[in-house]
Amino acid sequence: MKGIQDYYPDHFAHCHGCGRLNENGLQLKTFWDGEETVTRFTPGPHHTAIEGFVYGGLLASIIDCHGTGSAALALARERGIHITEFNAPRCVTASLHVNYKKATPLGPELEVRGIIKEVKSRKVIVEARLIANGQVCVTGEVVAVEVPEDFGKA
Amino acid sequence: MKGIQDYYPDHFAHCHGCGRLNENGLQLKTFWDGEETVTRFTPGPHHTAIEGFVYGGLLASIIDCHGTGSAALALARERGIHITEFNAPRCVTASLHVNYKKATPLGPELEVRGIIKEVKSRKVIVEARLIANGQVCVTGEVVAVEVPEDFGKA
DSSP states (O other): OGGGGGGGGGGGOTTTEEETTTTTTTOOEEEEEEOOOOOOOETTTBSSSTTBBBHHHHHHHHHHHHHHHHHHHHHHHHHTOOOOOTOOOOOOEEEEEEEEEEEOSSSSOEEEEEOOOEETTTTTEEEEEEEETTTTEEEEEEEEEETTTTTOOO | OOOOOGGOOOGGGOTTTTTTTTTEEEEOOEEEEEEEEEEEEEEOOOSSSTTBBOEEEHHOOOHHHHHHHHHHHHHHHHHHHOOOOOOOOOOOEEEEEEEESSOOOSSOOOOEEEEEEEETTTEEEEEEEEEEEEEEEEEEEEEEEEEOTTTTOO
16 A cells, blocks of 8 residues: 655655655655544564653654655645656655653554644644554644755755 | 763663664763763764755654753752762653754764753753754754653563
8 A cells, every 4th residue: 555655756755764765764654544644653673762662753753754744645635636656745844743642552553643734835734643552642743844846856 | 982871770771762772773872061961973874854864753863862861961960969880860751842944964973962941850851952064953842751760660
């Protein structure tokens, strides 16, 4: 199953969190699920904070890429873009706020769900909640901004 | 040169960001530098956001562990703890706010500098700025809370 990240142009597809061309990355993928967006990831045994719990930096990373992926989905919907090969909008993060509500257990698959709070020209605000074993462990907010198509292109 | 993280008790030393016992982790280390705290890290070639720039999730991770490390330093100073082997206080992150001011170049060593804004019983607030090539690229704030000594102990 493909995520919006699978439709980023090649030169935008090397992100350590969600780039399909980054072999050493997390390969996160973000989808619509009704009116919400969703990203799922199962941490590895080395993604420890304190033993038995998931590293907060990884949780922030997942929320980060979930935010930019959700923003890309929202912009594509707003503009009526038909997503085919490598024509997805590409956003980067302007700010990331993460609240660690309870320690996230290491082991189960994590689900991040997003709500699009605002779409304003090139800026999208995404609210996120990260769920493990049916409980919300982390909440966050991502302010994402679309980058010009030729940004970072050699 | 040792960081405060080298003095965490063993059962608190497996963090993916800064645990001395996590062989697959980043092994971040935090020191006093006058009245400020400092952590330095050079990202690898796979820590890409868009080619040529550092992944935002990694930057958030570095600020996260810099925050908890700085908080441990601040608590030890506040309490007059003489840091010898494995007796450092251990904090976890309650909230993490990161502002990406400009794209962080991939290549140079990154320096994160911290200012202790508040120490109140078990809670410490740390303000951070991340510098590459002499320029502040990212700013952040970490609210860290000390965990009980037996947290996560088998």
